[in-house]
Amino acid sequence: MGPVLAGVLQLLALIAALALAYVPLGNYMARVYSSDKHWRVEKWIYKGIGANPDTEMRWTAYLRGVLAFSVVGVLFLYLLQRIQGVLPGSLGFSSIDPDQAFNTAVSFVTNTNWQSYYGEQAMGHVVQTAGLAVQNFVSAAVGIAVAVALVRGFARSRTGELGNFWSDLVRGTVRILVPIAAVAAVVLVACGAIQNFSGIHEVGQFMGGHQQWNGGAVASQEAIKELGTNGGGYFNANSAHPFENPTPFSNLFEIFLILVIPFALTRTFGLMVGSVKQGYAILATMATIWVGFVALMMWTEFAHHGPAFDIAGGAYEGKEVRFGVGASSIFATSTTLTSTGAVDSFHSSFTGLGGGITMLGMMLGEIAPGGTGSGLYGMLIMAIIAVFIAGLMVGRTPEYLGKKIGSREIKLAACYILVTPALVLVFTAFAMALPTPANSMTNSGAHGFSEILYAYTSASNNNGSAFAGLNADTQWFNSTLGLCMLFGRFVPMIFVLALAGSLAEQKPVPATAGTLRTDKPLYTGLLVGTIIIITGLTYFPALALGPLAEGLA
Numbered sequence: 222m223g224p225v226l227a228g229v230l231q232l233l234a235l236i237a238a239l240a241l242a243y244v245p246l247g248n249y250m251a252r253v254y255s256s257d258k259h260w261r262v263e264k265w266i267y268k269g270i271g272a273n274p275d276t277e278m279r280w281t282a283y284l285r286g287v288l289a290f291s292v293v294g295v296l297f298l299y300l301l302q303r304i305q306g307v308l309p310g311s312l313g314f315s316s317i318d319p320d321q322a323f324n325t326a327v328s329f330v331t332n333t334n335w336q337s338y339y340g341e342q343a344m345g346h347v348v349q350t351a352g353l354a355v356q357n358f359v360s361a362a363v364g365i366a367v368a369v370a371l372v373r374g375f376a377r378s379r380t381g382e383l384g385n386f387w388s389d390l391v392r393g394t395v396r397i398l399v400p401i402a403a404v405a406a407v408v409l410v411a412c413g414a415i416q417n418f419s420g421i422h423e424v425g426q427f428m429g430g431h432q433q434w435n436g437g438a439v440a441s442q443e444a445i446k447e448l449g450t451n452g453g454g455y456f457n458a459n460s461a462h463p464f465e466n467p468t469p470f471s472n473l474f475e476i477f478l479i480l481v482i483p484f485a486l487t488r489t490f491g492l493m494v495g496s497v498k499q500g501y502a503i504l505a506t507m508a509t510i511w512v513g514f515v516a517l518m519m520w521t522e523f524a525h526h527g528p529a530f531d532i533a534g535g536a537y538e539g540k541e542v543r544f545g546v547g548a549s550s551i552f553a554t555s556t557t558l559t560s561t562g563a564v565d566s567f568h569s570s571f572t573g574l575g576g577g578i579t580m581l582g583m584m585l586g587e588i589a590p591g592g593t594g595s596g597l598y599g600m601l602i603m604a605i606i607a608v609f610i611a612g613l614m615v616g617r618t619p620e621y622l623g624k625k626i627g628s629r630e631i632k633l634a635a636c637y638i639l640v641t642p643a644l645v646l647v648f649t650a651f652a653m654a655l656p657t658p659a660n661s662m663t664n665s666g667a668h669g670f671s672e673i674l675y676a677y678t679s680a681s682n683n684n685g686s687a688f689a690g691l692n693a694d695t696q697w698f699n700s701t702l703g704l705c706m707l708f709g710r711f712v713p714m715i716f717v718l719a720l721a722g723s724l725a726e727q728k729p730v731p732a733t734a735g736t737l738r739t740d741k742p743l744y745t746g747l748l749v750g751t752i753i754i755i756t757g758l759t760y761f762p763a764l765a766l767g768p769l770a771e772g773l774a
Contacts, residue, residue, distance in 0.1 A: 224523070224545050224546055224547060225523055225547065227545060227548075228523075228545065228546065228547015228548065229519075229547070231469075231473055231547060231548055231551060232515060232547075232551055234473065235476060235477060235480075235551065238477050239477065239481060242477075242485060243484060243485055243488055243504075244488060246481060246482070246485040246488075247485040247486070247487070247489045247491075247492070247500075248488065248489075250365075250397060250482075250485065250486065251488070251489040251493055253393070253397060254369045254384075254392065254489070255493065257275075259274060260395065262395060263392065266391050266395075267387065267388075267391065272387035273385075274385050274387055275385065277382035278382065278383060278384065278385055278386060279381045279382060279383065279722060280383055280719055280721055280722030280725075281722075282386075283383050283718055284714070284715060284718045287363060287366070287367065287386060287711075287718075288711065290359075290386075291330050291331075291363065294330040294356060294359065294360075295326045295327055295330045296326075298326040298329060298330060298352045298353075299322050299323060299326040301347070301351065301352045302316065302317035302322040302325060302326065303316050303317065303319070303322055304316060305317060305345055305347070305348050308345065308347045310345050310346035310418065311345035311346075311347065311348075312345045312346065312421055312435055313421070314343055314344065314345050317338070320696045320699040320700060321338060321694060321699050323699065323700070323703055324337055324699040324700070324702060324703040325337075327703045327706050327707055328706055329352070329356040329451070329453060330360055331360065331683050331706045331707060331710035332360040332361060332363070332364055332450065332451060332560060332592060332595070332710065333560070333562065333679075333680060333683040333684065333685040333706045333709075334357075334451045334452040334562050334685040335453075335562070335679065335680055335687070335693075335702060335706065336453055336454070336687075337694040337702075339457040340456050340457055341435055341455070341456045341457060342457075346418050346437060346438070349437055349438065349455065350442070353453060354438070354441065354445065356451075357442065357445040357449050357451045357453070358394050358399065358402070358445055358449060359390065359394060360449070361393070361398060361445070361449030361450065361451065361592075361593040362389075362393035362394040362397075362398060362449075363594075364450075364560075364592055364595045365389070365593050365594035366386055366389035366390050366594065367594055367595075367714050367717055367718065368486065368490075368594035368597040369389055369493075369594070370383040370717075371597075371598045371717055371718075371720065371721040371724075372490050372493045372494060372597075372601075373721065373725065374720065374721030374722065374724035375494050375601075375621075375622045375623075375724055376493050376494045376495065377725045378725070378728050378729050379727075379728050380725055381722050381725055381726050382725065383718070383722065383725060397482075398445065398448060398449060402441070402444040402445040402448050402449075403444075405444035405447075405448060405474075405478055406440045406441040406443070407440075408471075408474060409440040409443055409444060409474070409475075410440045412471035412474070413463070413468060413471070414440040414464060414466070414471065415437070415439045415440065416438055416439060416440040416441060417438070418436065418437070418438065419436030419437075420435060421433050421434070421435040422434055422435070434464075437455050439456075439464050442455055443455070443460075443465050443466070444478065446561075447460075447475045447476075447478035447479045447561065447563060448478045448481075448482065449593055450482075450560045450561040450592040450595075450596075451561065452560075452561040452562025452563040452564075452684070452686060453562070453563075453685065454563065459563055459564045460472070460475060460552070460563045460564060461564065461566060461567075463543075466565055468543070469543060469545075472548055472552065473548065475552075475565075476551055476552055476555050479555050479556060479559055479561050479563070480511075480559065482593050483507075483590035483591050483592065483593060483596040483597065484504065484507065484508075484590045486590075486593075486596070486597045487500045487501070487503045487504040487590075487597065488500050488504070490503060490597060490601075491503075494622055496740065498740035499622065499739060499740050501740070502739060502740045502744060502745050502748075503600055505745045506589070506600065506745050506748045506749055506752075507588070507589045507590040507596070507600065508589075509589075510558070510585070510588075510589035510752070511554070511555070511558055511589045511590065514558060514578060514581075514582055514589070515550065515551055515555075518575055518578050518579075519546075519547060519551075521571075521572050521574045521772075522571065522572060522575050523547075538570045539566055539567035539569065539570020539571065539689075540566040540567075540570070541565055541566060544565055544566075548565070549565055549566040552564070552566070553565075553571065553575075553578075554579070556686060557578075557583050557587070557684060557686060558585070558587060558588075558589045558590070558591070559587055559590060559592050559596060560587045560592030560593075560595055560596070560682065560683045560684050560685075561592070561684070561685070561686075562684045562685025562686035563686070564686050564687075567689045568686065568688050569671075569672070569688045569689035573667075573773070573774070574769075575772075576671060576675075576688065576768045576771070576772075577671075577764055577767070577768025577769060579675075580674065580675055580678055580764065580768060581756070581760070581764065583678045583679060583682045583684050584682070584759070584760045585752055585756050586603070587683075588600040588603060588752070589752075592683065598717050602634050602638065602720075603638075603751060604621060604748055605619075605621055605626055605630065605631070605634045605720075606631075606634055606635075606638065606755070607744070607747050607748045607751040608621045608739065609631050609634075610751060611737050611744075612626070612737075617735055619631075620730055620732075620736055620737070623730050624724045624727050624729065625727065625730055629723055630720060630723055630724065633719050633723070634716070634720065636716050637713050637716040637717065637720075638755065640708065640712050640713050640716075641682055641709050642759045644677065644680075644681035644705045644708055644709055645674070645677045645678050645681045645682075645705075645760075645763075646763060648677045648681075648705060649673055649674050651701075652673050652677070652701070653673060655697075657697060658673070658697050659673075661691055661692040661693065661697075661698065662690070662691060663690035663691065663692075664690055667768070667770040667771040668690075668767075668771055670766055670767045671688060671767035671771065672688045672690050672691040673691070674766075675687070675688035675691075676688065676691055676693060676698070676702060677701075677702070680702040680705040680706050681705040681709040682709060683706060683709055683710050
């Protein structure tokens with residue numbers, strides 16, 4: 222079997238698995254967030270945190286809950302890293318430096334999971350499990366909660382109430398993420414991923430020195446790392462490490478975990494707004510972009526011209542030979558079109574155009590299908606923009622799901638889509654203009670610029686993957702990337718929840734003959750075009766200086 226055919230067959234198997242999970246998982250999540258009953262373990266949690274899960278919240282109260290919970294998470298994780306040296310199970314590692322502890326705490330709480338450290342050489346068992354793994358669960362649950370609040374804004378009328386944040390947070394964790402992650406961890410252990418609390422072992426000589434490996438609860442963290450679209454690896458090699466990702470099957474299974482909740486949430490959205498067809502329209506948009514990007518990535522990595530590529534059967538540099546070019550292309554595209562950031566290959570070693578595709582996937586806003594929750598609310602923001610553009614074309618007040626898109630709604634949507642480009646471009650410009658940050662670049666020219674552009678794109682969009690080759694463990698990058706992660710996560714959430722509150726207060730507008738049908742293929746095409754055009758106009762100059770210049774050289 223040729224490598225191209227193997228890659229295509231893996232893609233078809235992945236699509237089939239996602240299709241089988243779509244309806245049952247989407248229906249289940251809709252029931253989770255629509256039920257008025259609480260599990261016993263949930264009641265214990267509510268009692269412990271002093272929350273009343275039955276109290277409805279307006280968008281301002283919901284936002285306060287999101288921010289308060291996240292601030293506590295940042296402080297707890299920061300302190301846990303700073304006192305690691307005196308904790309049991311630290312494996313002899315010292316406490317983390319202040320700037321790196323800040324960066325890592327912000328990174329995991331914001332669902333970014335950017336890592337400027339070597340996991341197996343810096344973090345002990347307590348920090349990995351009680352700190353990083355816990356945030357993998359709850360940061361993903363926060364994203365789903367915000368998405369559900371926006372969906373309720375569309376579904377409800379004449380009320381500003383969006384549900385209860387604490388209830389949504391706990392249910393997302395207890396009923397969705399924990400059960401699926403537990404099953405996924407067992408599957409990964411069966412594939413060969415390790416799961417233990419052993420210490421550091423010397424496994425032999427390596428270039429004149431001793432090679433050491435430490436154990437850890439890797440399979441359980443790997444499961445939620447992918448399922449929650451987090452991405453932070455137990456080891457520096459991330460999902461290219463055989464302890465995290467042992468076989469081609471585990472590789473495909475991890476891609477499935479990355480995509481299954483973001484895609485299934487479109488079904489949840491359709492059920493909660495009372496129109497499954499609306500969910501299918503959003504799904505079709507996400508799937509069209511994802512399949513298109515995977516196909517384009519495979520083409521750039523398999524068909525790149527040159528004798529070395531022809532002999533190898535594709536661009537193999539930086540890719541795991543266990544997985545091959547096809548599987549690595551699917552993984553790279555899926556991880557950058559979601560907010561995952563896990564990698565099974567080094568994106569810096571991709572062809573010039575292939576590296577550009579990974580960047581463009583993040584620059585779209587990671588909405589195809591995007592992160593757990595963040596992908597859905599990001600796509601719904603773009604849906605509002607597309608409806609507004611269509612309204613301008615025909616001179617009619619735009620409507621979406623029975624709600625009028627007035628000046629307040631479009632201003633909030635516009636502010637949402639401007640946040641991350643501003644962070645990416647401004648901080649990239651500063652890093653290139655100042656003398657010190659440029660010293661962290663391994664390469665010069667277009668590829669060196671791509672390293673900087675990729676880092677700020679990854680942080681601002683809460684992705685967390687790295688282009689490799691950039692030394693990000695400096696005070697400048699730890700601080701500025703940390704700020705990008707904070708602003709890139711929570712400022713857009715402010716606009717999302719404000720928009721949800723505004724929509725929930727409206728009374729529904731009945732559909733007429735002039736209403737744009739947003740459940741038809743024509744609208745799906747308009748939405749895809751809107752996303753591509755907005756992203757292209759925003760980022761094309763920066764891409765032209767980096768990956769495009771390198772790819773066309």
